[in-house]
Amino acid sequence: MARDVALYVSRLPSGAELTPDTIAQMERHLPAAAALLPQAARFDAVAYGCTSGTTLIGPQRVAELVSGAVQTRHVAQPLTATLMGFAALDVASIGLVSPYIDSVAGPMRQTFERAGIRVPTMVSFGEEREENVARIDPASIHAAALEVGGNAHVEAVFLSCTNLRTLDIIEDLEQRLGKPVVSSNQALGWHMARLSGAAVAPDAPGALFSKPLPNNA
Numbered sequence: 001m002a003r004d005v006a007l008y009v010s011r012l013p014s015g016a017e018l019t020p021d022t023i024a025q026m027e028r029h030l031p032a033a034a035a036l037l038p039q040a041a042r043f044d045a046v047a048y049g050c051t052s053g054t055t056l057i058g059p060q061r062v063a064e065l066v067s068g069a070v071q072t073r074h075v076a077q078p079l080t081a082t083l084m085g086f087a088a089l090d091v092a093s094i095g096l097v098s099p100y101i102d103s104v105a106g107p108m109r110q111t112f113e114r115a116g117i118r119v120p121t122m123v124s125f126g127e128e129r130e131e132n133v134a135r136i137d138p139a140s141i142h143a144a145a146l147e148v149g150g151n152a153h154v155e156a157v158f159l160s161c162t163n164l165r166t167l168d169i170i171e172d173l174e175q176r177l178g179k180p181v182v183s184s185n186q187a188l189g190w191h192m193a194r195l196s197g198a199a200v201a202p203d204a205p206g207a208l209f210s211k212p213l214p215n216n217a
Contacts, residue, residue, distance in 0.1 A: 005198045008043075010036040016049075020103050027065065029046040031188045034069035043072040044196035049162045051078040051184045052100060053106045074101055075194040078162060078184040083190035084113055088211035089180045093118040094169040095148025099127040099136055108160060121151045134162040142169045149177040159183040170205040180207045 001169035006199045014026055030048060037046065043145035048054060048062050063075040070183040086094070088178040094112065096119050098105045105124040112119050123144040129134055141164060149157040156179050159166045186206055193200050 005196075008041075010039050012051075019101070019128070020056055020107070020126045022046065023050070023052050023104065024083065027057045027061065030057075030062065030065045031069040033099060034066045037070050038068070039183075042093060043070065045076050045192045045215070046070055046072040046199075047188055047192055049077040049078065049145055049161050049185075049188060051082075051107065051162060052104050054079040055111050056104075068214040076188060076191050076195060078160075078188045081187040082158060082160075082182060082184065083117070084191055084214060085111075085182050085187045085208050085211070086117055087214040089156060089182075089208060091125045092116065093153055093155045094155045095120070095145070095151055095154040095157045095159060095173065096122040096171065097141060097144045097148060097157065098122070099164060100115040100161070101126050101128055101132045101140065112158075118153070120215065121146055121148045132162075133161060134165065138165045138169050139188060141166060142173060145169070145173050145181060149173065149179055149181070156182060162188070173209060182206065182208055 010033045012026055012029040014022065034046065046066050048066060054062055059077060059080050062077050066075045083208065094117055098108065109119045109122060125136060141159060145157045145159060147155060151200060156175065157173065162184045167186060170181045170183060170186060185207060190208050200209050
């Protein structure tokens, strides 16, 4: 019998512009946002849902801020979730699609490369306004993913940013490319499910959801 899953959501402010400074400022608000979750609860996992924010703040710092404000066994975020996903898929080289300007996309690329993940090709939409990211047409994301995924040196595609509308295009992209496609939200949901023992829907999109956590997780 599947376990019941209780999902709680809190929000924190982010700047109107997508710059390193405005994204990193979320660090100040993260403890207060986590503290809005039920204080009596002992969570299996609490996630901070921002890929670029985690890149600029740092996964360890995110874990410290969240675990200091709420009781949880695990702290998750899209960056580590994605790296765990690549390990589970045995992927060492990716094509990166992001909405960010170069000053945000560049550090993300460097973070993956420091973790041993090659990024031979990347497409960024150069979006500077936060409210516009969710308005990027999934067809445009799909086209960008096909572009980077068509590179012979790419083993998988990563669609970065939890504001991108990606879940409905993952399966078609995997069929067309013959390669795994991982998005920030997909990776975060997969990682939280694996950390908490929550059941995953049978129609969850993408090859990643068929994989367990890697042994070193």
